[in-house]
Amino acid sequence: MDALILARMQFAANITFHILFPTISIALGWLLLFFRWRWLRTRGVDAQLAQGWLDAYRFWTKVFALTFALGVVSGITMSFQFGTNWPGFMEKVGNVAGPLLGYEVLTAFFLEAGFLGVMLFGHEKVGERVHLMSTFMVAFGTTLSAFWILALNSWMQTPAGHEIIDGEFHVASWMAVIFNPSFPYRFAHMLLASALTCAFLLIGLSAWQVLRGVGQRSAARVMRVGLTLAAVLIPVQIVVGDMHGLNTLEHQPAKIAAMEGVWDTERGAPLLLFAIPDAKERKNHFEIAIPNGASLILTHKVDGELRGLNDFPGAHPPPLPMFFAFRIMVGMGMLMLATSWLGWWLYRRAQWQPARLPRALLWLFAGMTFSGWVATVAGWYVTEIGRQPYVVYGLVRTADVVSSVPSTMIGLTLALYVALYLALIVAYVAVLKYMAEKPEALLPSPAPSDVGIAAVLQGGRT
Template structure:
């Protein structure tokens, strides 16, 4: 492989690892706020137990997300120096806003949220939790604003090959931002929903259920059942927006080679770029046109119209189907689980074991769907780094391929180890539980609050 391919693989490895943890923490911050509010309203120690357990998960995810994010930011200079040279006038301020308004807000109040319970008043601690949740969401906003501008650039001018801002409002609120931001926030909510349900299910299967497990299961299933239909609707809107601005990406996702009306929806196929056709195709007639244009006879531009300027087809084709397939599984498990849970009186021990095992298996389905969707988004922009204006090959560094390959191997080995360690720690925490911590905290809460 040449240096360009290796550099892209290295950046992909970094962002694949990094994106896992913001995907959890964006929605987890709001879940912690909900648990905290329920504790204050009901004084039920189970809600406090849930808050304290999942705060530890949040802190662990936050640490890994920050470390991997710093590593990723260095790669703009090591692997893609031309990007900041040409687009730094746009990218630099947006990344700076993310640090100033989001990271400082999130990190500044994290200490109070983690260690302030019983040392500050209930109101101050609740506000700290709120500000951490707001910080995680603002961080997502600024990062997605930059990424969306790279996908649908506007509000700039090109002078001697460099991008300069003309209209910051147009840059920040570019045409694809509303859809990408909504899609990502919902993906985070679904990731957390199935994470919550999976840990509760695992505790039940192992005979380690806590007082909070039944409540957390109910929250996870309800959140998943509510959000997945919304995500399907937003995903449809996102697809229509992508068709309007990045038709080559949509053509690759659907495996459409020739421009045609009434394009079929391929349930399965094997895209063949050598023959520019699909092998082993199983299709629904006119399905793609109906979904993408809302007209069974709608026209979809084929990949052959974008010779030399369309992304690789197979990663987008399969990545999109993995994402959609996982979404349908989420719909089935959340609706079936919520129906059975409610029918059995909200008693976790009454849930059938097959469903508990299924929910456990779906624990990290949000991660898989997010990564698949992110690959579709980022690979689908190729061969451009700023869509239609700046090619990825033109901003790559001159670092020798063997050096990139060596660091890539190091990154992948380290990240695989960290993922195994992360999952192992969550498993250990779920099985160990918090047998007395919530009770201890509730008994000293009033004294600590008065002293503060």
């Protein structure tokens, strides 16, 4: 393989690993704020209920800290590749990308990390209002980090607000750069993807705790929160996804053609449930289609026109990975919808008692723990592969910004990255499993004074 393909594979490996963790931490920060708020609201009313919310907050704070750490480390590694593998990118668009990346770094390291310390270690050391505010600032910081990254990525998809002078991009309007045509849809789509990923993580780990007979005080409440969040937000994500698709059809029609496997411009294009796109013969094999379905979904008209890939000779993304990645994303989304609705209905019938749920359903919940990762990665591949052969859509080709590093060196580091990332993923999942099975070991021990008072009240010796 040449250096271009290997560099793209290496960046894909890095971004695939990195995106797993912000996808959880963005929404989990807000859920921690909710858990903390619920504890403050119930601690003077129902001690048992309040303790359940406090246990949930403490347990999921540990999950957040682990996730945040891996997200930061993998993000730093990814940023190095702009210099090692893609030096031409910053040479051409550094005036746009540099400040946006700088704002994200300031947000992540100074806002999130600073208040994360108070959130992790400040319980019973600072006031409750300060601690609640710190939790809010961590949640806000994760969302603000996503804002800057999505602003840059959306600008690379639908560039606006710039001018080109001597081959270099300069900002003409920061408002137009940040709030480019696709940004609102991508930002909303990503926030919802994070919420759904986090919801199924809550559902899955809580189900695992129930199956293992641990976490009784918090698992039931956390599972209810996850199921409710998923059941409500998946329909919203479908609506936002439809709006995002219409925006993509307007600004990146070649991407839509590759996703749908449309080769020739036609009206009333069918929706392909399955096919094998053939880039050499420029046609599909083994089609299973719904007549007029693609036109109806994408144009909201039965006879709506869709441009085909043959209208973009030599300047369109590869249809095979686009076609299947899009269907994996949608298929996983439909499975998540069915699971959340069925689960919420059965859980309500069980009066919110997880022990009354069928074990088969609990195993289904546990098996869906990381389903959000599958949908998110598939959707991210659609986004990034669909921009090819451009790094800035329609303006800068990917091949023009790759480095001159020998392909053997890129291949070696790619192998090392993949091996390391696989090991870290296995370790992350193993640690989550350990934490879920032994939540009591992760909760802080009572202070010595509390132990002494408890012993006196029980008639013991101190």
